[in-house]
Structures are given as structure tokens and as C-alpha cells.
Amino acid sequence: TCCFLAGGAWACRLLGWARPERWLASGSVFPLSCIHTSTSLQKSGKWEKKNWVVYPPQLPGEPRRPAEIYHCRREIKYSKDKMWYLAKLIKGMSIDQALAQLEFSDKKGAKVIKEVLLEAQEMAVRNHNVEFKSNLHIAESLTGRGRYVKRIRYHGKGMFGIMKIVRCHYFVKLVEGPPPPPEPPTTGFDQAKEYVQQLRSRTLVNTL
Amino acid sequence: ALVLVFSPLPRLRGLLQRCWGRLERGLLPGFSGGQSPPWGPALAVQAPAFLPEPVRDTTESKEVPSLLDSILWMAAPKKRRTIEVNRCRRRNPNKLIKVKRNIDVCPECGNLKQKHVLCGYCYAKVKAETRLIRMEMHKKEGGPFNAPTVETVVLYDGEKPTEKDEGKRIIERARKRPSWFVQN
Numbered sequence: 001t002c003c004f005l006a007g008g009a010w011a012c013r014l015l016g017w018a019r020p021e022r023w024l025a026s027g028s029v030f031p032l033s034c035i036h037t038s039t040s041l042q043k044s045g046k047w048e049k050k051n052w053v054v055y056p057p058q059l060p061g062e063p064r065r066p067a068e069i070y071h072c073r074r075e076i077k078y079s080k081d082k083m084w085y086l087a088k089l090i091k092g093m094s095i096d097q098a099l100a101q102l103e104f105s106d107k108k109g110a111k112v113i114k115e116v117l118l119e120a121q122e123m124a125v126r127n128h129n130v131e132f133k134s135n136l137h138i139a140e141s142l143t144g145r146g147r148y149v150k151r152i153r154y155h156g157k158g159m160f161g162i163m164k165i166v167r168c169h170y171f172v173k174l175v176e177g178p179p180p181p182p183e184p185p186t187t188g189f190d191q192a193k194e195y196v197q198q199l200r201s202r203t204l205v206n207t208l
Numbered sequence: 209a210l211v212l213v214f215s216p217l218p219r220l221r222g223l224l225q226r227c228w229g230r231l232e233r234g235l236l237p238g239f240s241g242g243q244s245p246p247w248g249p250a251l252a253v254q255a256p257a258f259l260p261e262p263v264r265d266t267t268e269s270k271e272v273p274s275l276l277d278s279i280l281w282m283a284a285p286k287k288r289r290t291i292e293v294n295r296c297r298r299r300n301p302n303k304l305i306k307v308k309r310n311i312d313v314c315p316e317c318g319n320l321k322q323k324h325v326l327c328g329y330c331y332a333k334v335k336a337e338t339r340l341i342r343m344e345m346h347k348k349e350g351g352p353f354n355a356p357t358v359e360t361v362v363l364y365d366g367e368k369p370t371e372k373d374e375g376k377r378i379i380e381r382a383r384k385r386p387s388w389f390v391q392n
Contacts, residue, residue: 081298089305100311100320107305 047072047171051128067128067176068139071120072169076112080143080168083109087141087170094179095121095136113141113170120174130176137179144169316388330388337386344379367391 050070058065076083086109090098095117102114117138124130146167153163297303311320314327321327341362349355359376363369364385369378372392385391 085303085305088299089307101308103320104308104311104322105305 045072045074045169067124067130069120069124069128069130069136069174070171071116071123071174072171073112073116074169075146075167076109076170077165078109078112078168079166080145082107083113083143083168083170086110086113087143090138091141092179092182093138094134095138095174096134098138109170113172116170116172117174120172124174124176135176135178136174137177138172139175140171140173142171144171334388337389341379341381344381348377348379362389 047070050068055065086102086105086107089101089105090113093101099114099117102110102117121133121136124136125133130136146169148167149165150162151165153161155161308322310323312323313319314321314330317327317329317333319327319329345360356377360379361369361373361376362379362381364381364383367385369376
């Protein structure tokens, strides 16, 4: 008896060029379709596609939906863990404050993120019908892992180590409007109240 | 893979049989008799190379542990640090970047500046102008070690040297006087 890997992965590995999921019509369901298939160098990410979402026109009574701008930069030569600290710094700030903090930060990623924010601000004003470029705040800022490459690092005495050339992606979502007020940190009393509430809301399962 | 052809020569066969017999009994083929092999323990153990003597002189002081001993008891992690523990350490507030509260607006150019630091834009502006003035000075001097012993005055378009600038070296710059460069 020969052991089979998951059907799709097996196909991917042996016949890299043949993609059985492409042969089926778009309506039919492929049993193991939850696999990464695109190995091309320029795969269009999902974050860029979020800008193409079109909402139906709003009814006259509804409150105005704030504009959302998604922007990202791929394959930045920096570590995702180090970039995360900068992303955490500017989460929830207004765009002016974020640019000020990044300008005087000593990190390498600060320059990159500043460029990304300026680009996103420009895009917002030009394409996304944002009236005031300062009226934006950062709703989400994330980092992701880029493609890693392994290289040899030469040590003394003929020893070597394998090092990883590390790259990251940076994603940012700007939303029109002033930044939301920071929520106050939960005190011990609030936590105790929540715990008591949890205990009180327990019921007996599978009974009348 | 190598394929050995066994040649049925009687002498070779006899020798091989004797060697095999010796190996089975645990002796080197090169040994002539029943002698104990010279090699030590075959297994590498985490222990000192020499066996510690059970009876020692009480007057003899304890020997300084050799380098070989101290190498074998080095600190090493006992368990893998879980991602939860790693996250607690990496996301601790003392590791996060602090928000800077000493950023102001430069009154001259309107760019951002830190309170205790010169404005970057204004400094770059002054630096560029200084570089051009120094180039003029180099052209006037013509070579190294020709700096004059008198003071220097920089004059822009349409400015004449006053009676105060009698003996001083005059550097001409072919542009309007910048607003930040105040004339004495």
C-alpha cells in the first residue's frame, strides 16, 4: 500500500505546471481546494483588492460611511518582528501624529512606513474622495512575513552557518475622521465585576 | 554499490577465516596472542577522562577543576519557550516604543522639530548655503594652506563693503541675501 499525500498537494509537487483545479469549471466544487496554488512572482495580494470594494449608494437618512483606504508595501528588507513595534506605535493615531512620531524614530522601518503613509494619504485625496488630508486616522496597521531566502554565513575555521535574509510586508488601513478616543484601561474592580457577572450568567446545559 | 568477487584461493580463505574467528572472539587481527586490546572505553561518556580515585590523601588540597570539567557543565535551556511566554516578553510595555512628547513645529519653516534639536530643514538650508560660500572661498584662495589672517565678510547682490569692513577679505555671492542671514 502506498501512502498518498493530500490530493492537491501531491499534484502540486509532482506536476508543478498542471493545475487540476483550473481544469474544472468555476461552478463545480473541487474536494481539496483549500491549498495555496499561485507560485508566480507577482501574486496580487488580498489587501490591494480591498480598495476595489464598491458599496451600494447610501439612502438619504443613513449616516455618512467614512472612507476607507487600504495600502501596503511588499518585500521590505526588514524583520517583521521589528516592524511590528512601529506598527503597534502608530495604531489608532491620527495620521499627523503618526508621521511626527515616525519622523523622529531611529528605526529603519520608520522611514519606510512614513513613505507608505504619505502615499496612502495622497491616494486618499486623489482617488477616494477624502476632503481633508489631515482628517484621517490609522484604523489598522499590520506586518506580515515576506519571502525568506537562505544564505551561507562563513565563520572561522571552515565553519558555516545558514542565515535567513528576512523580508516583511506592511499593511495600513486609513479611515476618514478623527481618531477614536482611547479606551481607559480596565481596572481591577471592572475585572472583578466582569468575573462575577460571568459566574452569575452560568446556566445548566441540556436541561429544562 | 561495490560488488566483491570472492576468489576461492585456499590461502586467502584460510586467512580470512582466522581473522573472522579473532574478531568474533573480540581481538584485533593484528594481535598474536590472547592479550587485552589497548583501546579504552568505546562509549563517549559525560564524565571526566580519568576515573576519580576513591582513596585520597586528606592533606592533599582539592585540585582546581580542569578546563575539561567546566566545559561539560554549561548552562543550556531546559525546555522550549512557548509562544505565549515569548509574546509576554516581546510585548511587555517596557519593550514597546514610547510615544515621543517633545515634538514641536518650527516657527521659521513650519516643519516638525524636536524641542532640544535644531530644525532639520532649516539646518539643511543653512548647510547648503555655507557649502556654496566655502566653494567661493576655495576658488579665491586657489589652494591649501592659503587662508588669510584677516576676517571674512560675505556680500550678496547689490551690497557694498562699509568702512567697518576695511581690511577684511570679501566673498561675493551672486544671489539675493537670504532672510535668515542678517547683515551686521
